[in-house]
Structures are given as C-alpha cells and as structure tokens.
Amino acid sequence: MKITREVKTAVLVLSAIALLIFGYYFLKGNNLLDGSRTFYAVYDDVEGLARSSKVTINGLQVGKVTDIQIIDSRGNLAITFTVENDFEFSKNSIARIYGGGIIGGKSLAIVPTYEQGQMAKDGDTLNSEIEEGLLELVNDRLTPLQKKIENVIVSVDSLVNGFNEILDPNTRQNLRNSFASLDRTMASLENTSGTLNGILTDNKPKLDRTFTNLDEMSYNFNSFSDSLAEVNLAGIVNDFEEIAADLKNVAAKANSTDGTVGKLLNDPKVYDNLDRATKQLEQLLQDVKLNPKRYVHISVFGKRNKDYKPPKDSLK
Incomplete structure (x- = not known):
C-alpha cells in the first residue's frame, strides 16, 4: 500500500x-x-522550597518537587512531588521540609512509617512537617545573644552618658590643669635628680672617706667585741653575786636587834636616849651662851653671880 x-x-x-x-x-x-507516583502535602510556609527541589527517602533522592501552589485565602501552600521508585511506605508517613543554609536550598524528605495499615498510593496527601534549618538554628541561638548585646549597648550608652555628665567642661579643665601640674612636678623632680647627682659627684671623695671611716669603725667594733668576749664575765658575775649576798647580810643584820647597828636603828630606847642627850647638850650650850660668867668666873671672895638667867626649856 x-x-x-x-x-x-x-x-x-x-x-x-x-x-x-x-x-x-x-x-x-x-x-x-515515567511511571512515578505523585503525592501532595500542605504547608502554611514552605521555608524557601522551590520547584525541582529534590525529594529523598533516608537520604536517597527518589523524586523531585513538581509544583507549588496557593490553595486558599489564608495563603496555605500545596506541594506536588513525585516518587520515582516502588518503595512502599504508610499513608501516615511525613513529608518534611528540611535543610537550607547559606548556599544550599531546602529539600523535601519523606519520613516513612512501616506500621500496618493502608499504604500510600498515587495521589495521596501526606502529613506535613518543617524542620528547622541552619539559618533558623543560628537565629534561635543568636536571638538571646542579640538581646544580651542590646542590653550591653544600653549599659555602655548609660555609662558614656554618665561619664559625659561627670566630665563637664569644668572637670575637663581641672583634669588638664592636674596633668599640667603633674608635668611640672616631673620636671622639678628631674631637676632635683640632676642637682642630687651633682652633689654626689662633688662630694664623692668625702663620701668615700666617710664609708672608709665606717669600715674602720666596724672593724674596731668587731675587735672590741672579740675583746669583750675574752673577758671572764662569769667571774665578774660571781663577784657581784657575792657582793650582793654581803649587802643582803648587812641589811639583815641592820634590820635585826642583835648587833649594834640593829639596836641603833631598831631600839626605841636608844633613839629616846639620843634625843634626850641632844636636848641636854642644846640646853647646855644655850646656858653657856646666856651665862658665861657662871662657867668662867674669877672672884677673890667667891661670890655667886646674881645675874643668872636660866636657859629656855630647862629640864625639870
């Protein structure tokens, strides 16, 4: 034909x-x-998942995302994806969005369940889930740190404001004056140091002689110490002990009434007799002074002196 x-x-x-x-x-x-199976999952946010993103089961790529559409007025999204092999999993398995980083995009993983029941078929809608990616984890970790940094910045700002309030123009001027005074003080110390260096340089021979004399004095002191060490201190101490013992004996005898000294010091009769004799002697001298003719008298006829004056405080 x-x-x-x-x-x-x-x-x-x-x-x-x-x-x-x-x-x-x-x-x-x-x-x-291709005879692959088609499944669906519904999300309120696809976290940057795109068409042609890979679909994996236990890390093995088994398909890809074919379509993403908005399905209602609330903005919920329906994802259409394919599975290209005959791996069986339950209808209760989860379609999880995961991954995502600085460079790589999001992917879709099927987390299969193997419980007894109805198996997933072409056209079924699986349960949806979103796993936090690297950026979300970093954001979760950085959020508390951000708050702390903000608090630190606020504290530093308050501290700076406090310093600005303290360091007013008058305080700043005072600080400048203080630094200027410190500079002058350092200059004066430098001049003083130069003067001291000059004095030490001019008097170096005298200082050398002084230190030489100190060395000689130290040597003489050492010699005196050696001589002092050779003295029989034990004998001198024994002599002093004997003298102290003799003095102690003398004091004991003086305190007792056995000896002459003890009687003179401790017997009240001796004191009374001495006191009476002293008074009699005083009266005798007074009588001699008042009546000298009574004791020195030359008379041919032996007449008594009629002008006799008795001494005061005469003994009765």
Missing part, C-alpha cells in the same frame, strides 16, 4: 506536536514516560 504525501505530512505534524508536548513537560520537570 502506497502512503500518500498527505498521510506522511499528518504523521509528521502529529509527531512534532507530541514532541512539543513531551518537551514542554520535560522542561517543567515532568517526564510523561
């Missing part, structure tokens, strides 16, 4: 249309010749 030109043209056009449709879906990430 001869194929006409019109049939060939029709077959060519249909083939071109089929190739165009196949290429369109292929470019969109859908392979019309």
